[in-house]
Amino acid sequence: MHSKWASKMKGVVDGHVHMGGIAGEADMLAIRETAGISKMNLVAIQNPQTGDGLPEPLYMKARHPGTFYVFAGLNHAERISGGRVKTASLAAQVESFVRMGCDGIKMIEGKPTARQIMNVPVTDAYFADYWARVEELGIPIVWHVNDPEEFWDPAKIPGWAKERDWGYGPQDAQKEQLYAEVDAVLRRHPGLKTIFAHFYFLSADLPRATRFLEEHPNVGLDLAPGVEMLYNISRNPEAGREFFIKYADRIVFGTDLFSTLKLGEARFRAGIIFRWLESGDTFRVPDGADFLLGPPEDGIIRGMSLPDDVLSRIYRENFTRIAGSAPKPLNFGAVIEECGKLAAVANAFSGKPAGETEAGRVAKALAGE
Numbered sequence: 001m002h003s004k005w006a007s008k009m010k011g012v013v014d015g016h017v018h019m020g021g022i023a024g025e026a027d028m029l030a031i032r033e034t035a036g037i038s039k040m041n042l043v044a045i046q047n048p049q050t051g052d053g054l055p056e057p058l059y060m061k062a063r064h065p066g067t068f069y070v071f072a073g074l075n076h077a078e079r080i081s082g083g084r085v086k087t088a089s090l091a092a093q094v095e096s097f098v099r100m101g102c103d104g105i106k107m108i109e110g111k112p113t114a115r116q117i118m119n120v121p122v123t124d125a126y127f128a129d130y131w132a133r134v135e136e137l138g139i140p141i142v143w144h145v146n147d148p149e150e151f152w153d154p155a156k157i158p159g160w161a162k163e164r165d166w167g168y169g170p171q172d173a174q175k176e177q178l179y180a181e182v183d184a185v186l187r188r189h190p191g192l193k194t195i196f197a198h199f200y201f202l203s204a205d206l207p208r209a210t211r212f213l214e215e216h217p218n219v220g221l222d223l224a225p226g227v228e229m230l231y232n233i234s235r236n237p238e239a240g241r242e243f244f245i246k247y248a249d250r251i252v253f254g255t256d257l258f259s260t261l262k263l264g265e266a267r268f269r270a271g272i273i274f275r276w277l278e279s280g281d282t283f284r285v286p287d288g289a290d291f292l293l294g295p296p297e298d299g300i301i302r303g304m305s306l307p308d309d310v311l312s313r314i315y316r317e318n319f320t321r322i323a324g325s326a327p328k329p330l331n332f333g334a335v336i337e338e339c340g341k342l343a344a345v346a347n348a349f350s351g352k353p354a355g356e357t358e359a360g361r362v363a364k365a366l367a368g369e
């Protein structure tokens with residue numbers, strides 16, 4: 001009945017969205033429209049082998065100025081290839097993100113699957129200059145660290161996660177170790193403006209989330225599901241409401257919408273978060289929601305009826321305070337140059353012809369405009 005739940009608020013900024021191939025441009029625009037979202041932050045994890053990940057969001061920003069923010073992910077080709085493929089240092093990559101007109105940085109270093117690919121802790125010397133430069137420049141970060149704790153427990157891991165190989169064992173990076181590494185980075189660089197994705201996977205432990213926010217005044221949490229976040233907080237919606245009101249300046253709306261979703265799925269995904277924040281309803285994930293939200297049987301969501309001033313901070317003001325009231329203008333020349341480099345890196349890494357990478361395609365499309 002409420003499957004088409006929409007926000008009552010105008011001007012919603014979504015801090016956590018994924019863009020697939022540039023062929024999905026129209027799909028992404030339709031998703032934004034149907035979900036009732038004003039501006040989107042495209043978080044751009046790079047795949048150095050294929051040249052995917054960053055060029056497509058840059059393309060969207062180029063084509064639709066004022067609508068899309070881009071938080072750029074790092075390229076670790078040199079480290080992963082053992083030095084065979086050459087890339088700029090991480091600090092130099094940050095400089096080039098700024099030159100291009102990116103709005104921030106997306107990190108996934110700290111998700112256990114990222115550690116399977118490159119087992120370098122964020123406290124390693126490899127990251128030292130990078131952290132210093134990011135802190136100095138005041139660039140915001142959206143950072144995915146960890147995963148829901150069920151992912152380490154074969155008996156509890158949800159089917160949708162298991163199918164993605166998001167099940168971890170003793171050989172993987174462990175949850176507490178990953179948190180400890182983040183704490184060490186934040187102690188060394190207290191000025192870092194970091195929004196931790198997916199509520200930092202602390203939704204089952206609000207007292208711990210409270211301690212974390214109190215210890216690190218420049219960090220925030222985003223609301224991109226992890227659907228377990230909605231279930232966990234719904235166990236005690238009063239405590240949830242209190243937390244959200246107390247930390248209204250530290251919570252950023254996000255959906256994890258992605259451009260390959262069907263329109264109905266996109267509405268459901270954004271709708272459950274709107275309804276959870278705005279209504280006092282008790283409800284479930286609707287039938288027909290996307291695979292990563294799991295089936296309706298998985299849990300009950302209880303709305304928090306948050307006040308409008310809290311909603312407007314979560315929906316817009318907290319994000320724009322750190323990333324700017326509008327997306328930065330793009331430097332086309334710098335983007336074309338960078339995409340050319342990313343295409344060359346992918347080619348050197350995997351042998352994929354540069355012209356067949358998204359990086360190569362975006363460089364060409366933008367040069368032709």
Ligand SMILES: [Zn+2]
Nearest residue numbers: 016018224256
């Ligand atoms: Zn995401």
